[in-house]
Amino acid sequence: DAGVIQSPRHEVTEMGQEVTLRCKPISGHNSLFWYRQTMMRGLELLIYFNNNVPIDDSGMPEDRFSAKMPNASFSTLKIQPSEPRDSAVYFCASSFDEKLFFGSGTQLSVL
Amino acid sequence: GESVGLHLPTLSVQEGDNSIINCAYSNSASDYFIWYKQESGKGPQFIIDIRSNMDKRQGQRVTVLLNKTVKHLSLQIAATQPGDSAVYFCAEFSNSGYALNFGKGTSLLVTP
Numbered sequence: 001d002a003g004v005i006q007s008p009r010h011e012v013t014e015m016g017q018e019v020t021l022r023c024k025p026i027s028g029h030n031s032l033f034w035y036r037q038t039m040m041r042g043l044e045l046l047i048y049f050n051n052n053v054p055i056d057d058s059g060m061p062e063d064r065f066s067a068k069m070p071n072a073s074f075s076t077l078k079i080q081p082s083e084p085r086d087s088a089v090y091f092c093a094s095s096f097d098e099k100l101f102f103g104s105g106t107q108l109s110v111l
Numbered sequence: 112g113e114s115v116g117l118h119l120p121t122l123s124v125q126e127g128d129n130s131i132i133n134c135a136y137s138n139s140a141s142d143y144f145i146w147y148k149q150e151s152g153k154g155p156q157f158i159i160d161i162r163s164n165m166d167k168r169q170g171q172r173v174t175v176l177l178n179k180t181v182k183h184l185s186l187q188i189a190a191t192q193p194g195d196s197a198v199y200f201c202a203e204f205s206n207s208g209y210a211l212n213f214g215k216g217t218s219l220l221v222t223p
Contacts, residue, residue: 031209042215098143098204099157102156105154
């Protein structure tokens, strides 16, 4: 298995632009998580899906953030409009039990 | 609120020495813990886990110790190698029952 696959690896955009991050979880995993990592706040859970259904989005910082999981093999995290304070590394993780497997992340820079 | 935290933000050890990374947790109801390793430019990678009904678990060159009395977790790495240089996170299975709460991380630097 290739593991959790995220794209793009790096994204540089200007303030106000829409950003879409993509994730392909490990096949057979029924849970998917989006985390954000910054130096100041560490790893923060943004949203959790179980069987493609959003269960907990309390970590989504604002209405500018949205996430979807249209099927078991794909999820997106969208920021619209993006702001400089959204700059961070965004990780997707999947699991079928408590053990999470992480992708390599998307390094987002909003100028 | 309850949280997972680390005692030391950075740790420097010589190659071949043993390393000990510590973690304190505050949620006495936590029953599952994981140590992750994160190398530069990569996502966190699972190292070892432990449940609250155990106080010690060993893997290859790594040992996790759990002291529930003082709510303390440690990761011991034997014969530390340059490839062990990374940030190490302890993570606690949260009250939600489905997500991990991560500590801030400890940076381990292995010097020759």
